[in-house]
Amino acid sequence: MDISGNGRRWDLRNANREQRMQRAAAVLGDACRGKVVEAGRIQDLLHSVLESGDRVCLEGNNQKQADFLAKALTKLDPGRVNGLHMLLSVLALPEHLDIFENGIASRLDFSFSGPQAVRLARLVAAGKLNIGAIHTYLELFGRYFVDLTPRVALVAAQAADRHGNLYTGPNTEDTPAIVEATAFSGGIVIAQVNQIVDVLPRVDIPADWVGFVVQAPTPHYIEPLFTRDPAQISDIQILMAMMAIKGIYAEYQVQRLNHGIGFDTAAIELILPTYAASLGLKGKICQHWALNPHPALIPAIEAGFVESIHSFGSELGMEDYIRARSDVFFVGPDGSMRSNRAFSQMAGHYACDMFIGSTLQIDLQGNSSTATAGRIAGFGGAPNMGADARGRRHASPGWLKAGRQARDGKNLIPRGQKLVVQIVETFREHMQPAFVERLDAWELAEQADMAIPPVMIYGEDVSHILTEEGLANLLLCRTDEEREQAVRGVAGYTPIGLGRDKRMVENLRDRGIIQRPEDLGIDKRLATRDLLAAKNMKDLVRASGGLYDPPKRFRNW
Amino acid sequence: MDISGNGRRWDLRNANREQRMQRAAAVLGDACRGKVVEAGRIQDLLHSVLESGDRVCLEGNNQKQADFLAKALTKLDPGRVNGLHMLLSVLALPEHLDIFENGIASRLDFSFSGPQAVRLARLVAAGKLNIGAIHTYLELFGRYFVDLTPRVALVAAQAADRHGNLYTGPNTEDTPAIVEATAFSGGIVIAQVNQIVDVLPRVDIPADWVGFVVQAPTPHYIEPLFTRDPAQISDIQILMAMMAIKGIYAEYQVQRLNHGIGFDTAAIELILPTYAASLGLKGKICQHWALNPHPALIPAIEAGFVESIHSFGSELGMEDYIRARSDVFFVGPDGSMRSNRAFSQMAGHYACDMFIGSTLQIDLQGNSSTATAGRIAGFGGAPNMGADARGRRHASPGWLKAGRQARDGKNLIPRGQKLVVQIVETFREHMQPAFVERLDAWELAEQADMAIPPVMIYGEDVSHILTEEGLANLLLCRTDEEREQAVRGVAGYTPIGLGRDKRMVENLRDRGIIQRPEDLGIDKRLATRDLLAAKNMKDLVRASGGLYDPPKRFRNW
Structure with a gap:
């Protein structure tokens, strides 16, 4: 005592x-x-x-x-x-x-x-x-x-x-x-x-x-949370994946990154060995990941695209594959992986140049949220990845370029910035528009008596919004109005998209703030499932040399 | 194989x-x-x-x-x-x-x-x-x-x-x-x-x-890096500490915090049980810390000010004291402390509402640096603590208030913000002004071929600058010019301070953006070493009940 x-x-x-x-x-x-x-x-x-x-x-x-x-x-x-x-x-x-x-x-x-x-x-x-x-x-x-x-x-x-x-x-x-x-x-x-x-x-x-x-x-x-069946990936998602690779990954030489969960990012992973390779990007992008062991990444790993992956957790069915790829994954002396959410989140926040992920709603300032009325969903890891690490000091080409774009012409000392990309189709399921005047998060905040609305990723932290209509670079916007029109300019046929100021959007396009697929030199006719390095679960198993063993519910052959 | x-x-x-x-x-x-x-x-x-x-x-x-x-x-x-x-x-x-x-x-x-x-x-x-x-x-x-x-x-x-x-x-x-x-x-x-x-x-x-x-x-x-002999604390540092407590800690109800290293912060720690207690702040501020076991915090701990301290590392001589204060420190079943820099930095970044620390140079935008020509000093942990955690989502009164002050009147969705305080005397040793037109970091960047100047804490991330002349709240500044005058307005008799626009500085004072000691209701005559709960190393040992055992070089009695 x-x-x-x-x-x-x-x-x-x-x-x-x-x-x-x-x-x-x-x-x-x-x-x-x-x-x-x-x-x-x-x-x-x-x-x-x-x-x-x-x-x-x-x-x-x-x-x-x-x-x-x-x-x-x-x-x-x-x-x-x-x-x-x-x-x-x-x-x-x-x-x-x-x-x-x-x-x-x-x-x-x-x-x-x-x-x-x-x-x-x-x-x-x-x-x-x-x-x-x-x-x-x-x-x-x-x-x-x-x-x-x-x-x-x-x-x-x-x-x-x-x-x-x-x-x-x-x-x-x-x-x-x-x-x-x-x-x-x-x-x-x-x-x-x-x-x-x-x-x-x-x-x-x-x-x-x-x-x-x-x-x-x-x-x-x-829960096998990170498994996505390539069979469900659409041509539109492949088009967006092409724009991501050409307009962002190649443009900023993104070597260290994290992917959010979903089919949009699975599409990107699955066209690395095809489309990205055809652009000569192997070895130039996507070598280091903070990521769960996504099965959709198997073809890119096998193609030699990937140097290292550190993981928050594991993924069911990937055990034998990981064991046999110990040069890529963090594996213990016993042959099984070591994951660690705290350290991988730290790595994702501070050592990655880019986060790309989906959301449910985006407003005119670029704020996004997965909260909808009557559902208190929470944030998980996305806001940590999807935000500039203000305490970061080491440089990389993409980080410096993003910082220059954001600060050019402002009275600010030079600084780098993280790339934070929101990738969404303009309409989500049941034809709900992904772009809205007002996030449901406001309503939820009132319902649940929260001090502020539960925003997942703040517009200030977003560098790019990517839809099937185009890529908006928010780093280059200099006024609230420009930012609003940049959002509207990729919001397609949603009411938000239809409410655009056409002349201003064309001006943003002339300045490279908005880029259409054709502006990026992308032939839309090539945006088909043929680009997928694996078209279904069976292809993923084959690509793994039989090492990947998907959970039963994904065994559809 | x-x-x-x-x-x-x-x-x-x-x-x-x-x-x-x-x-x-x-x-x-x-x-x-x-x-x-x-x-x-x-x-x-x-x-x-x-x-x-x-x-x-x-x-x-x-x-x-x-x-x-x-x-x-x-x-x-x-x-x-x-x-x-x-x-x-x-x-x-x-x-x-x-x-x-x-x-x-x-x-x-x-x-x-x-x-x-x-x-x-x-x-x-x-x-x-x-x-x-x-x-x-x-x-x-x-x-x-x-x-x-x-x-x-x-x-x-x-x-x-x-x-x-x-x-x-x-x-x-x-x-x-x-x-x-x-x-x-x-x-x-x-x-x-x-x-x-x-x-x-x-x-x-x-x-x-x-x-x-x-x-x-x-x-x-x-290295006993965090030991400061209270005998070396000056009256000016005590005045600044009083302003910190009344103008920031009390104002924002700061319960979770990190202190940078130095005599300025040691002064704050040493007047918690005296000055802060006299203001009725015990239990209302400074209960949870991400901090090395600073000996200067012993009197505050003994006075019941402190609930918990998680540490990056330990401090020589504090072993027995820590063992005997297991309710406060993170201690293992063996009775010795468990420190962990990665986890404590994580806690400091994400779970603390305030960082306060010193620096060598501050420019007119509030950028600060410890880099000087011919010295490549590096950053340590300060930039991580001294930056808003953009991935943070939980609220606290101080975080919400800082966010409101920073965003009021802007077209932005509500968000909280971390308090990042730079505390400096206007002149440092050898009468070098702490405020400068241009950071030495620019010169060092050229010398060492760095992509960008090595800034320790960016002006954008600083919420307050505190000197013996006053407290500048940068959150409330709305233009580059206001920010510059807020910096000049607390820069004393340095060339930067003398270059102030007096009318504008008085206007900032009227608006509470600059606060002098008298504006904070602080009687300067009370700013003496009498306020220190321990005036020397021996007092610290005594306050610890003889449990603190300072390294030899600090045993000056």
Whole structure:
């Protein structure tokens, strides 16, 4: 016990941890051997280790889910444990919200809630859930070390040994950041594992950092989030991909980049070995990636386009391919990948020259959002990638050029800038226009009582907007009006596009601020699926030499 | 061996690693037991493991130095190993440059070079050293995972066990990021340790990630970089500290922050328990920090001002105090601190509302730089802290207020903004004005053939400039001219300050853009050393209850 001169104790966190550990030991008895707890006693473990009001980090990642622990949380007695403050990267499973519905938790800080966005909005409206804030991944991890430090972390790993060392394998994702913040602040880490083994393939998390290990009855869930079937890529997406490569990748010599998720970016990946190669760009663009192991990138890797890929997480079915391509991926001595969302986000933010991704809505200032009324979707990693790293100081040709374009003629000291590209078709599904006067985010902000509208990527941070109609370079715009007309000028037949000032748009085109496919020297007739290096899942498997093993739902042959 | 259909091998990195390991085994024989190599054979180990042209990360941190390995590098035979591409966070030791002088290495990517800045510039001019780029810490770490992945990493740890597990203890700093990037890309990690023990206090780096361990003849060097003797704080610095607290900390309710290094910020830390407490600010400001364990913060911690501190590295002499204040610091189960520069920089960038720090020169746009002619000093972490995190989405009162002030009346969607404060006396030592027409950085850029001038913090990113004359709020400036006059208006009797437009400055004062001490309700007569909660090193020791044990050079009583 430490008591300072003023009589205050300064080791309350550790003392409290000790109490929790003792409660667990008393309740579990022989059901806990060393750090290994029997799965059937998980409720007892949680009841003894948790206290009402605790900040609890539950590993709900972009892909990997601590689903057994999530389900166990939902079944706690709210009379004994309630008012938990949940920290989750991603609200992916129904259980993540059942915890609130069942009265176990009341407050939530998170990053992304894709599949649960509608139900989340309902729970907020019903007063069952109070949102602290919506984050991007890196800022949520950052807060784990500042003002949102977890008391208890519930994580998922591939395997543990009997000492409690963890093997997270290819799907490491958020685990290191979560565990470090918890273990070194007097918190308790509980890991569900798929198996307990004598010798781990490698140690990812040292046993010293782990409180308890439970072998779950079924392996933890993983979502193959980054798999796109090339069969669904349209000619229009190929046209946009051609414009991206010629108008941006080649123009700015983009060597280090991140791709957002979706068919638009999959199309780009799939025409690297065909279209980009035909332009002589092999070795000149796209050599270094911060990216999940996208199956659509296999043909480009095989063609020697890609030097390195560091990944946020892994992708189901890519394990053997990654193992056999250890020159490209970050692979451990055991042959399986090491991913790390915190470090890959850091790399994507600071070491990449370009981010390109899709969105649902763009307004006249270029602000974009995936939030729509009644859905609290969150941001994930896109805003971190899709923003200039103002703390970056090293130069590259593309970064310098973007900076020059943005600052030319202004009274500013020279500086580089990140390329942030929004790629959208002017109409999305159900003929909803992608361009709008006013983002739905405004309405959502009112509904959910947010301080400011949940913008995914701010117009100020966007360098280019790319649609099937053309490419708008916002870096070159000098007034609000120019920027508005640049947006309208690529917004096609949407009301926003139809509302353009034709003379001004033609003037922007003369100045190279708007470029049509023909301005880029692109023959639209070539924009067909013939350019795809793989036209379907089977082609991807073939390109991988049979190493890629797609999940069942993608096996359509 | 993996050969794909196209006949290319994809495991060259691992195969090459294997060759290096075999060379080492053949040369070392019994001098290598498991992973432990005899210190006397370090040259043999490096000669067999390194190849000319390798990218080599040498752990030169802000504080901890792999000095034994650095010295060993300088003694290699340049006929056998040359053209190394060195990656270092900090060029701190003469050996770091001897490696170049001796013809072992030729290229350098780094972050900070404080003590070696002059010699670095000379080596560049002599063509003995080619600089890739100057980075901030986080972007250099990011590049380790993208296009600057090390083949060999030479790191320092407190202890190892016989398996090769590492204990980095309080001085973890950069080690986790360096080791992860190297170990998972077929690279080789060599660690110098102070001792080899049977059982480590805790495992910080798993043995699976480590290639070789060498017990160095002397403990690795650590610089107590963040210790400031309160005896050297002046009344003027106390006046500025009062303005900071009343004009910024209280005004924006700053709860999460980072302090740059120096006496200016030490003064702020030392009047928290006196002046800030007298304003009723305890519990309302400064509760959460991303900060090295500054001894000057001891009185504020003891007074209950501080809830949590996450640290980039540790500080010599603070070990026992930290151990006894585990509620405040991030401490492992062994009682010693866990620092982590990558995670703390992440936290500082994304989870802090304010950065305040000093600089050497500020120009009329508010751009600041520590670069002066003939010195290539680098940036360290300041630009990362001293910039808006554009990927941040969670709100706080101060962040929202700064964003409102910056955007009010502009055609922009609401957004928050980070507070970035530059605190300087108008004249620095030798009566050099801190305010200049043109930064020396321009001259240095020409000398060293840099693409753009090495600006530390860009004027666009600065929210406030604070001098003994007053506080300028740049967020509220609406034109280049207003900004220039706001800078001049706090530049005192420097030529820049004397060149002010007096009417315009008075107008800015009327609008609250410039605030004098009296405008802030600060009685200058109270700005004396009497406000310091500790007036000298002995007071700091006393405040710590005898737990703080300053390094010898600071023991002046």
